């Protein structure tokens with residue numbers, strides 16, 4: 443009986459850790475599936491061989507197209523190409539009635555944030571992966587997870603609630619601190635209006 | 640050091656020169672400014688001080704009676720004080736700063752706690768408080784400028800030389816692989832809207848810019864120079880009475896007659 447105090451302490455500690463690390467995120471975020479299943483891998487793979495910028499265009503004006511509009515999809519999928527179920531849904535539900543797909547944007551920032559893809563791609567020469575991870579190689583779209591309190595996407599905070607990332611090869615999270623630390627590291631502008639509007 | 644310079648555009652010190660002899664008081668700059676910066680239409684109960692006019696056109700007269708009577712118009716906005724910037728020094732929230740890269744006095748409404756100390760400190764009455772939440776007539780919110788975030792009730796705002804346009808010019812240069820913007824791509828809305836081209840905008844440190852040259856003219860002066868705030872807005876006039884009124888420290892200093 444000598445160690446029972448210690449044992450119950452550590453058992454309690456382990457339970458609380460589990461609740462905090464595994465349970466709490468489930469409670470904090472509300473998941474919503476994307477309106478359509480989409481495989482980046484099929485599009486960027488050998489057969490289709492597309493590049494990120496083929497759909498996510500950077501215009502000459504410096505503005506960024508973000509998630510492509512329906513016409514990008516319809517360019518190839520006006521009629522069935524592969525005959526898969528998701529493709530049929532794309533054509534029947536969106537292309538034929540000419541209705542935009544209501545994608546949920548993982549990296550949507552608050553309204554007062556200004557971010558220029560042009561600066562980061564063309565001048566800083568960052569790869570898409572550096573901020574968006576291996577999204578371009580995934581086969582399915584993960585559910586969009588929204589913070590129940592702030593309404594922000596989970597990608598803003600980062601996938602790990604503790605913000606410790608284990609060798610994902612990218613900065614985890616897209617919070618102001620994440621932007622500022624990289625800007626300071628590279629000695630580029632960190633004034634308020636550099637990234638706010 | 641070399642990498643620092645390579646990663647940054649050359650620093651600028653943006654400013655304006657406003658020719659008071661050209662300004663005819665039409666107010667197009669005020670309208671263009673409000674539209675560009677998502678300033679909502681004034682509430683019915685708003686006054687000149689509680690309404691929001693980042694840019695306002697003041698009317699002055701020489702005080703003589705007909706036929707010697709003359710009037711002049713003075714567009715006034717944040718003077719972008721370069722030294723001892725009063726609003727920056729008083730803000731307890733660090734919601735105001737002078738951007739060393741552009742010289743623009745940045746206001747961060749999202750950081751502002753609404754104490755309005757900066758409004759008391761600003762010698763030019765260039766700051767405005769949001770007494771009400773913004774409201775647009777139905778349908779007009781579709782015409783909002785997506786490059787400028789609307790503000791909420793309880794915070795202060797002011798002219799920032801149409802910072803959204805600076806962002807756009809930067810992004811356009813970046814898309815072409817350039818760090819320095821093309822000066823023609825960055826012109827504030829008021830400059831563009833003025834039908835008499837009374838406002839000239841540019842980098843005051845770039846000797847080839849028209850703004851830098853006009854600022855050196857003997858007809859150029861600034862408002863309340865004795866405060867030492869080194870504003871980056873210059874005014875031009877060849878009419879002595881206008882200059883006398885505009886550069887006076889207080890209304891009492893102005894001789895009427």
Ligand code: SF4
Pocket residue numbers: 716717718719720724725726727744760761762763764765766797868
């Ligand atoms: S004019 Fe007023 S608001 Fe503008 S920088 Fe000077 S003190 Fe600040």
Ligand code: SF4
Pocket residue numbers: 729730731732733734735750751752753754755756757758794795
């Ligand atoms: S009103 Fe806002 S910006 Fe002005 S001094 Fe107070 S906190 Fe700073």
